[in-house]
Structures are given as C-alpha cells and as structure tokens.
Amino acid sequence: MAELPNLRSLGNEKPPPAPMWGRASRKQPRPILIKGSKRNPADMSTKGRGSPAGVATRYFGLYQFAKPILILKDPDLIKQITIKDFNHFTDHRTFLPDTEQLFSKSLFILKDKEVVTVEMKDIFTRYTSDVIATTAFGIKVDSLAEANNEFYLMGKDATDFTTFSKTMKFFAFFMSPKISKVLRLRLFSNEMTNYFRQLINDTIKVREEKAIVRPDMIHLLMEARKGNHKNDEDGIIDTGFATVQESDLGNKSNIRVREDLTNDDITAQALIFFLAGFDGVATNMCFAAYELAVNQDVQERLREEVYATLEECGGKLTYESLLKMKYMDMVVSARPRKTREQQFFRWYPSLSYPDPDRFDPERFSDENKANINPYTYMPFGVGPRNCIGSRFALLETKIVFFFILQHFQIVPVEKTQIPLKISRKSFSMTAANGFWFGLKRLKN
C-alpha cells in the first residue's frame, strides 16, 4: 500500500477517483484504467472496488478516513514503484506520532532526506580520478560505487601532500634538488609507480594483441609511436575564455615519428594527469561549488541555461552545446584567486585585475571580457610553458556542474564554512574544515 503519489510518474494525467473506505466520500467510485493496459481480466479481481465486471484495473484508490490511498494490483507496477522509481517513493507511511521518539528514529520511519550533506572534495576527487582513469589510462572505474578501488587509492596516495613527511620532502626538492638527489628522496613509492606502470603495460599489450581502438590518450601516444598521430588543426571550436592556446612548438614542420617512445614514457604522460589534474581540478570544482552555494542567484541563472541547453539538444548533452553555454563559461572563468596554483610554478600572480577576490561572472560577459588585460588573468599560465590541460580541466568542470545543477541545488548547510577558511596544514590548496555542502534534489 502506497500513499497517493504524483500520478504523473505512472503515465496517467488524472489521479484516480477513489472508492470508499471509512468515512463517506462525496465522489462516485469510477473504474480506473491505465491506457494500454492489456491485462487479462481474469488475473485481477476488481470485484467490490467499483470497476465494472470484466475490466481489469492495475491500481485503484480509496480513502482511509481523510487520507487518499493508492492500492497497486499489477505486479509490473509494484516493481516499477518499489524498485525502478524508488527515488520517487522512498518513504513508509507515517502512523506513529513524533512523540514516539525512539520509534521515530527507526529505519522504518526514516524518510528520504530532502537535502543530503556531502563533502564535495571527496566526491570531486573521485570524479576526477574516474575521468583520468578513462581518458589517460584507458580503463573504466566507478569510484563512487566502489569506494576503495585500487586506482583511486593509488592516485589519492600519490597526490596526498598533507602528510608531514611528504611536505618536508617537497620542500627539500624545492630548496635543493641536488641534495634531494644525493639523499635519494622520493615522493612516490615503488608500489605506486609499479602499479601504474603495470596498468599501462597491460593495457598496451591487450590493445596491440586484439587491435582495440579506444579514443583516449594511450591510443594517441600509441599512434604517435607509429608516426600516425596528426595534430588537430582544423575545426577547433571556442573552448572557453579561460583556456590557453597551447604552444606551436612540436607541431607542424618539426613533428617527428616517435618510435623511441617507450611504455614508460607513456606511463609518465598519464601520470601527469594525476599530478596536475586530479587534486587541482577537484579543488577548483570545490571553490566553484562554494561560490554557487553562497550566490544562489548565479546558480539559478546557470540552471536556467542548463535547462535551455537540454531542451535545445533534445535532452542529450553534446560537446558542442556544452561549449556554447555562455553563462557556464562566465561562471567557470570566474575562478576565485584562492586557487592560484601557478605562483607555485612560475612566481607571478594568476589573477591581478581589480578586486580579484570578488566572485563576479559578469566580468567575463561578452561586453566586459574585452576589458581584461590578459596579463592580469592567467589561471593556466602564459607562453609556451602554459598549461596543456586547460581545455580538459574546464571541460570536465563544465560537465560536472551541468549534471549537478540539472538534478540538484547546491545549498549551504550547518557544516559549510562561510567565509571559507584555507587550510594551513596542507601543501596543496584546500579548505580548513572540508567543503561541506547540501545537495537538494530537484523535482524534475
């Protein structure tokens, strides 16, 4: 027995009129039919429920005193509601008063929470790890479903610079690479490097043996090794304001066949994704989530663009339609200055335009962005040694917010720290008390 749900999910526009149970109803009981029901009338008795003889009902309604109740009869509907559409029918009926304190805490009474509180850094690092797994290492991993999968744990360990020993080693490398070499200091364990090396070796072997082609970085590097790789010179579309133009060095005339590219070289390139694109991209997403949580007007406007884009592309997001989203680009371009990694690389400020701490997507509107001096806005660096992953990082950021905003509202909760406090313990930029937000499921 289920409490009367929103019947739209059953494909029926009108709620069924209800026969009586308990108090007298003013409505006349009428048979309830679902379009296309081809059930054998003999399978389901409708007797005594207000249906004419011989007409099968898949469900019917009644009143339990003032409460409308829906009774399901069709096993397929029961399966649909209890299993497939569980997300819409999560709760048991409430019949114990709140005063029954112990019972009201029991599993039976537990209600689907409107808002779930999540630590977004954990969620985003799992997401960026899965993205690296598929694009750089050529394997499929689901780190949200399999929380302790080896790939994620290895990557997390490799990029965890919160431990004292790693922080000290990092400083040692910075202060004196020569002494670090003499002392044979290493940031990455043998176990970790061997794990990734083995992964790449196995993948390349299987692909060569079975002639598997998968559009990912391993494929591109294997092609480069055969001298088949071509640079994308045509058809490059605008990938967003913040992206940097990769250097031309290595393109065109000076391209050469890299048959000397070893499996270890390929592993090293894949590992770059971990070092540069795992924690950093996730952190960037966390700061963006924070800004969206505390600037609900920006979030709402972005969600409207998400819905409009979905409508435009018939419900299935495409690469081109994602990149056409102007407001999305404005929001992800408006990176808070806190995420200034490149001071670490090159010692110049990444954002030095006026009032850089103010989160203001309007700065990046078509009318305003021309006013930005390019050398005051360098989230991905400048010159030939700029970031090779800017398109990649922005793309995965846009994708994640597209789908989050389609289904959820990001809201501040009790644990959200406003304003955010930056951790002093970690070498890499992160929030002192985590990035806690509420995700409120939208009814769409």
Ligand code: HEM
């Ligand atoms: C939000 C994410 C990211 C930010 C903010 C970022 C930022 C930067 C910055 C500031 C530099 C130094 C540029 C310079 O010295 O002028 C850099 C270099 C680099 N980044 Fe990124 N990056 C991000 C994501 C990625 C990703 C996903 C990859 C993976 C492919 C990546 C790969 C690299 C590499 C390989 C370099 C060194 C390039 C060279 O020395 O030629 N980055 N990045």
